[in-house]
Amino acid sequence: MEPVRVDVAGVAALATELAAAGAELAAIASATQVVLANPALVWALSRSPVETARAVARIERALLGPRGLTGVAAGYAVLAVDAAGQAADLAAAEAGAAVLRAQWGALDTAAGLLLGTGLRTADLAVVAGGGALDHWIPQGPGVVRDVPAGKPLPPAPTLTDLYGRVGELAVGEVEVAPVLGADGVVRYVVLIRGIEPSLNPTLNTPWQAVKSSRGSADSHSRAVAEALRRAGVPAGSELMLVGHSQGGITAMNVAAAGRYRVTHVVTAGSPIANKRPAARILAIENRGDLVPDLDAVDERTNPQRTVYRFEADRRLSQAAANHSLDSGYLPELSDPRFGADPGVRAYLDSAAPYLLSRPGVPRRFRLDAGPYPPPGLR
Amino acid sequence: MFSADTLRHLARRLAHTADRVTTVTERAARHGRDVEWDCPRGRRALRRAGELAVVARADADHLRTAAHHLERVADDLGDTPTLL
Numbered sequence: 001m002e003p004v005r006v007d008v009a010g011v012a013a014l015a016t017e018l019a020a021a022g023a024e025l026a027a028i029a030s031a032t033q034v035v036l037a038n039p040a041l042v043w044a045l046s047r048s049p050v051e052t053a054r055a056v057a058r059i060e061r062a063l064l065g066p067r068g069l070t071g072v073a074a075g076y077a078v079l080a081v082d083a084a085g086q087a088a089d090l091a092a093a094e095a096g097a098a099v100l101r102a103q104w105g106a107l108d109t110a111a112g113l114l115l116g117t118g119l120r121t122a123d124l125a126v127v128a129g130g131g132a133l134d135h136w137i138p139q140g141p142g143v144v145r146d147v148p149a150g151k152p153l154p155p156a157p158t159l160t161d162l163y164g165r166v167g168e169l170a171v172g173e174v175e176v177a178p179v180l181g182a183d184g185v186v187r188y189v190v191l192i193r194g195i196e197p198s199l200n201p202t203l204n205t206p207w208q209a210v211k212s213s214r215g216s217a218d219s220h221s222r223a224v225a226e227a228l229r230r231a232g233v234p235a236g237s238e239l240m241l242v243g244h245s246q247g248g249i250t251a252m253n254v255a256a257a258g259r260y261r262v263t264h265v266v267t268a269g270s271p272i273a274n275k276r277p278a279a280r281i282l283a284i285e286n287r288g289d290l291v292p293d294l295d296a297v298d299e300r301t302n303p304q305r306t307v308y309r310f311e312a313d314r315r316l317s318q319a320a321a322n323h324s325l326d327s328g329y330l331p332e333l334s335d336p337r338f339g340a341d342p343g344v345r346a347y348l349d350s351a352a353p354y355l356l357s358r359p360g361v362p363r364r365f366r367l368d369a370g371p372y373p374p375p376g377l378r
Numbered sequence: 379m380f381s382a383d384t385l386r387h388l389a390r391r392l393a394h395t396a397d398r399v400t401t402v403t404e405r406a407a408r409h410g411r412d413v414e415w416d417c418p419r420g421r422r423a424l425r426r427a428g429e430l431a432v433v434a435r436a437d438a439d440h441l442r443t444a445a446h447h448l449e450r451v452a453d454d455l456g457d458t459p460t461l462l
Binding site: 005006007010011013014017018021024025028031032035038039040041043044047048051052054055056058059061062063067068069071072075076079082083086 | 409451455
């Protein structure tokens with residue numbers, strides 16, 4: 001077996017260095033995106049289009065894609081966790097002491113906090129305020145097709161039931177469930193799933209999430225609106241939208257669109273601070289999840305918006321698990337402290353027409369971007 | 379109101395950013411070379427760190443080139459401020 005020669009303390013120090021490099025590059029990337037959004041560039045484009053376009057193209061090559069600075073920053077973060085992990089393993093093995101493992105775990109935690117803080121203090125949002133970024137993301141018209149629906153929601157569904165159903169949706173799916181309230185009025189609960197961390201062919205992609213976070217004229221929001229029409233939801237109906245991650249962002253866009261009377265929106269792990277629809281909002285945020293920080297706003301509760309944050313393992317290596325609906329959010333929703341929170345309780349009371357209801361047969365749709373550019377523009 | 383000076387300022391900012399990227403990644407790469415991490419996992423990680431440094435250097439070059447383009451635009455436009 002090959003001998004292992006490792007300076008454990010040196011590798012731990014390198015892990016810190018790599019984490020710091022990753023955080024700094026992430027901050028540099030977000031600050032440089034602000035340059036892309038600078039109105040002087042738009043002005044220059046009208047006067048010297050070719051040369052300015054070359055400059056913009058170079059900046060984008062420097063920032064975007066797996067070989068851009070954002071990808072490089074993520075690469076350093078991964079290496080930092082790997083180095084900290086091996087240092088922890090070796091140190092614990094050498095000393096036989098769990099306390100050392102905890103010490104190295106703290107390094108991982110520090111890296112997570114560092115990155116989270118970096119996102120919150122970015123000049124503008126890494127995603128939400130990315131300025132010119134969204135201009136370059138192709139947008140199809142947004143198309144939907146029926147897929148077999150699940151069984152109706154249980155009577156008087158809880159938030160855990162609703163998010164459990166969101167977790168059952170496949171990539172690109174949305175479910176529209178009619179609910180009959182005690183007052184005899186039919187309302188609708190709309191469940192929207194979140195991003196898939198891969199370049200899948202549906203709308204639940206990182207690029208579409210960037211587009212959704214920037215405005216409301218995006219394919220995902222249009223496709224959800226089309227799904228509502230296809231489900232036969234009459235204009236002006238009262239709606240409650242429930243989304244995870246990108247689904248929460250899109251829910252806010254649909255709420256702002258105005259065709260329906262969206263009275264309630266619940267989001268989990270979504271960067272939505274910059275969106276202001278008229279609905280009552282419950283924003284649920286796991287403190288170990290970096291995604292809600294992507295809008296670079298430390299959001300506060302106000303009369304219209306309840307922000308429920310809960311503590312979690314803030315190690316960088318847990319960031320993905322903290323964003324996951326199954327491991328990062330559903331356990332908290334079933335915890336008694338969630339239901340006991342005064343803000344959450346008040347919100348759930350206000351949502352009683354949807355929750356204290358008898359759900360009907362839901363409709364489920366698969367959303368796709370559709371052809372781009374649209375046939376008429378080719 | 380924008381002027382050629384506004385673009386020169388953006389160009390300087392991009393060039394400074396490029397230098398910062400180079401400094402950060404070279405420091406990490408130097409640190410990686412100095413540390414003893416001689417096992418398969420370590421060699422793999424250090425090789426990856428080297429690859430990232432190369433990619434980051436290319437990104438920094440893109441930013442410097444962008445800065446040159448903007449300076450050229452500024453030179454073409456001259457110094458007359460323009461109301462948007």
